Amino acid sequence: MDSHWMHNKRWVIQPPITPQADEALSKFPYVLKQILFNRGYGTDAEARAFLKAEPNSNTDPFQLIGMGPAVDRIRYAIEHSEPIAIYGDYDVDGVTATALLVQALEGLGADVRGYIPNRFDEGYGLNKDALDSLKADGVKLVITVDCGIRSPDEALHARTIGLDLIISDHHHPDGLNLPPALAVINPKQHGDPYPDKELAGVGIAYKIAEALFSFYPSSSYNLQSLLDLVALGTVADLAPLVGENRVLVRRGLKQIRETKRQGLFSLAGVAQIKLDKIKAGDIGFMLGPRLNASGRLESALASFELLTTTDFMRAGQLAQQLDVQNRQRQTITKTMQAQAEAIALGEDPDAFLFFAAHEEFNPGVVGLTASRLTEVYYRPAVVAAKGPEETRGSCRSIPEFHITDALDQCKDLLVRHGGHAAAAGFTVRNENLPELVSRLKSLAKDQLEGKDLRQTLTADMEVALEELNFDVLKHLAYVEPTGYGNPDAVFVARDVKVRSARTVGAEGRHLKLSLEDSRGAAYDSIGFRLGGLQASLPPRLDVMFTLEANEWNGRTSLQLNLKDVKAAGMPD
Helix, strand or coil, X not given: CCHHHHCCCEEEECCCCCHHHHHHCCCCCHHXXXXXXXXXXXXXXXXXXXXXXXXXXXXXXXXXXXXXXXXXXXXXXXXXXXXXXXECCCCHHHHHHHHHHHHHHHHCCCCEEEECCCCCCCCCCCCHHXXXXXXXXXXXXXEEECCCCCCHHHHHHHHHCCCEEEEECCCCXXXXXXXXXXXXXXXXXXXXXXXXXXCCHHHHHHHHHHHHXXXXXXXXXXXXXXXXXXXXXXXXXXXXXXXXXXXXXXXXXXXXXXXXXXXXXXXXXXXXXXXXXXXXXXXXXXXXXXXXXXXXXXXXXXXXXXXXXXXXXXXXXXHHHHHHHHHHHHHHHHHHHHHHHHHHXXXXXXXXXXXXXXXXXXXXXXXXHHHHHHHHHCCCEEEEEECCCXXXXXXXXXXXXXXXXXXXXXXXXXXXXXXXXXXXXXXXXXXXXXXXXXXXXXXXXXXXXXXXXXXXXXXXXXXXXXXXXXXXXXXXXXXXXXXXXXXCCCEEEEEEEEEEEEEECHHHCEEEEEEECCCCCEEXXXXXXXXXXXXXXXXXXXXXXXXXXXXXXXXEEEEEEXXXXXECCCCC
């Protein structure tokens, strides 16, 4: 048996519920009680508010700094028929935020258009040439969504050419250095009183629409109809599904199930998912990647058009196009991963941060490739596309290393940068690239050396397989929407017998097991990307998994979705 495969991750099982919490949550079923406790809900009132997805704080949009002047300026533009441009980003968060504000403003009779920069020609964020072009087209007001917080030069340029600029963003500002815009809306800016700091770009766009519509109470436009876009963007951007995000995404999923949006019908068709049963995971794994594909390979305008068109035929064409592009993206990612791995490991296999840059790397897929490296090796990874003068890189990291903080410490070398703790992007002039690589690797070594760098997998509780049934599955549904920040309930079962094992999927990437409990009952299980374990499986396993329903040929059965397996009795 290959011990590397069976023991390369650390398992942590949450402590059992305290007697006090057990008593306070006595009205809830056994499994649900433990899960609620694990998520920090130790009283009956807290638990019920969470399960109902009620706001746990004041959600008045005017608490956001900049919202008042922003709304005043937008109202002026609407009432004086001034052309407005919504300037987004080319990922799902940016595209949905752009579509949302365009449709909301159209609902109020505004002269409005969406603008999404081309990743390859213009790069991320505000672009001076784009602002010049919008100005030449007669645009008077530009509102950014999901970008702009780190674009002071571009904001100054807008002011210089006579464009009014409102910046809405959710990325971390550069300390107190805010762009010189007419208004900056970002709950993460210093001193902002808005209680929920984790809204996605599309969530902030929705707050702008909410604030704006409060001045038009007689409008017949249904603002709630835009919550489907909020759910798509929030989940796809991995915003934590707690607090207001949880409220918005739950409402948004309900909206998707009842949607009239033609593009969503068409996209669900090519992705082979049923909208009436959609969950957050379907967005993350099925819809999100397809919506992202156009911006990664060509222009994100195809995704924007898909989400805004009412033309049945056009929606079908665009959905097909995105599906094809997503398959192309998968092939490119696989090839680039192998190349980036060879470069990074070839240069320094023991590095605490992997760095791979190449002239032939596709700029649209560098982030995905970095993610794969981080996933496989549990190290921060940077993958970059080298251009003639500048290199654009994408970074992914692990909890032990805040990648945007690291880039902040290198900002003297960078043209621009920004992001979150776990993901970031940058542009660097080629002459500064060697120094950047050296400095990032040095920072990673300083922070990570001596640490036990293994991925930690956390489970909610241990169970015997025979305890699992459809009632448990029904109780778990109350915890949804699940995803980043509010994960699916994860269980561990010990010493289960392997009845059969085979690989499935392309190149045998996935592992299909039939497992047997102590009573001899069989449980089907699937382990995505665990196919490499099949050849070395021992006869008895400890398994970590989530519980799900598997529908096949009109029959529904319980299935274990395996997160990890190891030989029974091996240390966690």
